[in-house]
Amino acid sequence: MTNEKRSLYIPYAGPSLLEMPLLNKGSAFTQQERLAFNLIGLLPQKVETIEDQLERVYRQYQQYQSDLERHIHLRAIQDDNETLYFRLVSQHLEEMLPIIYTPTVGKACQEFSNIYRNHRGLFISYPDREHMDDILRSATKDKVRVIVVTDGERILGLGDQGIGGMGIPIGKLALYTACGGISPAYTLPIMLDVGTNNQALLDDPMYMGWRHERVSQEEYDAFMADFIAAVKRRWPEVLLQFEDFAQANAMPLLERYRDELCCFNDDVQGTAAVVVGTLMAACQARGETIANQRVVFVGGGSAGCGIAEQVVVSMQAEGLTESDARERIYMVDREGLMTTDQAWQRDFQRRLAHEPELVTTWNGQGLEETIHQVKPTVLIGVCGQKGIFTEQVVRTMHAGCESPVIMPLSNPTSQAEAVPEDIIRWTDGDALVATGSPFPPVVYNGRTYPIAQCNNAYIFPGIGLGVVAAKAKRVTDDMLMSASRALAREAPLVKEGEGALLPSLARIREISKAIAFEVAAQAQQNGVALKTGGTELREAIERASWSPEYREYRRRAF
Numbered sequence: 001m002t003n004e005k006r007s008l009y010i011p012y013a014g015p016s017l018l019e020m021p022l023l024n025k026g027s028a029f030t031q032q033e034r035l036a037f038n039l040i041g042l043l044p045q046k047v048e049t050i051e052d053q054l055e056r057v058y059r060q061y062q063q064y065q066s067d068l069e070r071h072i073h074l075r076a077i078q079d080d081n082e083t084l085y086f087r088l089v090s091q092h093l094e095e096m097l098p099i100i101y102t103p104t105v106g107k108a109c110q111e112f113s114n115i116y117r118n119h120r121g122l123f124i125s126y127p128d129r130e131h132m133d134d135i136l137r138s139a140t141k142d143k144v145r146v147i148v149v150t151d152g153e154r155i156l157g158l159g160d161q162g163i164g165g166m167g168i169p170i171g172k173l174a175l176y177t178a179c180g181g182i183s184p185a186y187t188l189p190i191m192l193d194v195g196t197n198n199q200a201l202l203d204d205p206m207y208m209g210w211r212h213e214r215v216s217q218e219e220y221d222a223f224m225a226d227f228i229a230a231v232k233r234r235w236p237e238v239l240l241q242f243e244d245f246a247q248a249n250a251m252p253l254l255e256r257y258r259d260e261l262c263c264f265n266d267d268v269q270g271t272a273a274v275v276v277g278t279l280m281a282a283c284q285a286r287g288e289t290i291a292n293q294r295v296v297f298v299g300g301g302s303a304g305c306g307i308a309e310q311v312v313v314s315m316q317a318e319g320l321t322e323s324d325a326r327e328r329i330y331m332v333d334r335e336g337l338m339t340t341d342q343a344w345q346r347d348f349q350r351r352l353a354h355e356p357e358l359v360t361t362w363n364g365q366g367l368e369e370t371i372h373q374v375k376p377t378v379l380i381g382v383c384g385q386k387g388i389f390t391e392q393v394v395r396t397m398h399a400g401c402e403s404p405v406i407m408p409l410s411n412p413t414s415q416a417e418a419v420p421e422d423i424i425r426w427t428d429g430d431a432l433v434a435t436g437s438p439f440p441p442v443v444y445n446g447r448t449y450p451i452a453q454c455n456n457a458y459i460f461p462g463i464g465l466g467v468v469a470a471k472a473k474r475v476t477d478d479m480l481m482s483a484s485r486a487l488a489r490e491a492p493l494v495k496e497g498e499g500a501l502l503p504s505l506a507r508i509r510e511i512s513k514a515i516a517f518e519v520a521a522q523a524q525q526n527g528v529a530l531k532t533g534g535t536e537l538r539e540a541i542e543r544a545s546w547s548p549e550y551r552e553y554r555r556r557a558f
């Protein structure tokens, strides 16, 4: 492994070294280093180990009362000392994921301007657009390999959070490191501040973003084109992850740029990959195929349609024709089942709509009627509407399918379409449940039902690691499908015949490596990465995997 403890030669010293979170070791600077780097007297006398430091910060962590306070505490450690932060998070991954990521990160976005402490990442605002190249040049990191970018318009299921959306790229990239092992020296969160239409934010004197409504579509498109061009100039090989863009922009941006640079949309493609992986696991565990399922989606936005298209592809891989596969997919949105006579649809939605003739004999085309008529085996919620999977909906589904798969995927917890406890109760324990946000296991009639967290966090760190290790130039659909397959193989329900639909997040480092290998191998097969042998690829993945340990520093002249 690369970071196995060669010394690092660095040109910084004194207070400025202590202010560099990537290099700062705080009280763990040795006496020798304190002398060599002019740190004598800047730190308390005792030279501590990372274990001593972990003990202190974890004790502090436990003293906070609320999850938001715990989030603020962890972010402060991150901004002070990234090695310590990632060591702490890695040691308490299951406990801390909900704090640094979904659901608490949602609250942190809503409160961004109130809890703001320190700068992290880049804020590129519309009024600063002429300085785009300078802004990217001023990024303190030179070798950026993964960017997560948002414009804050659709943050989780919480809508437009303006500049507060920055919490999401920060959180996602923390997972790139904690779960995927990408060094924090290679990651960069970016917030594109093109205004906000959230009136409460515009009226809030504390709001730190550009106090302006969102720019027009034309201005937006030109701004995005400038941004992409600037990124390509600065880091032509970078992996760019689009995150939490509004539906109207998510798909068009992806389609416009996916052949121009190495990029993917996490909400569309990452979510689709984890859902397909979960479905594969459910089907394998039951001895069924995906091609046999009838799938109802509630929410026909870019996330729902992205998942649906990937389900179509997996049905085709099992031998169905495209049109037979589409017959088995039903999208429900604001006007009920999506049929081609609804004027509001965009192209990517119309492709998944049914002919209006289908519903002529139905009693309307609302969600309940659709469930009643279609008798789905799988129900997926991606609409951000809390409680829309009502008792009636779930019971109707169960009446038509003995053991339904039900996935309320909207985030954070407050937006879930139903809570697992209710679903288990209404189906008398027959449903397989996976959620977007974390939920505790459900105990029902003396049995414990683990609840899989079907979140794109299972996928994007592995994709990132695979892309970085293989130096892939694009993210292809096949690479996403390989990620799904690799994930399904790890499901306890598949491997051991019992347990959850997805492996425990405690195993995410190992799972991300398995996903990275398949993704990278597929990139080579698709001709978007240089071919190597399997052993070399495994070695490249190990080399790309960073672990949070202090290295010894030696002085280097400027």
Ligand SMILES: O=C([O-])CC(=O)C(=O)O
Binding pocket: 102, 155, 156, 157, 244, 266, 267, 410, 411, 436, 455, 456
């Ligand atoms: O961040 C998450 O938990 C999953 C996700 O991408 C979203 O809900 O937008």
Ligand SMILES: [Mg+2]
Binding pocket: 156, 243, 244, 266, 267
């Ligand atoms: Mg997202």
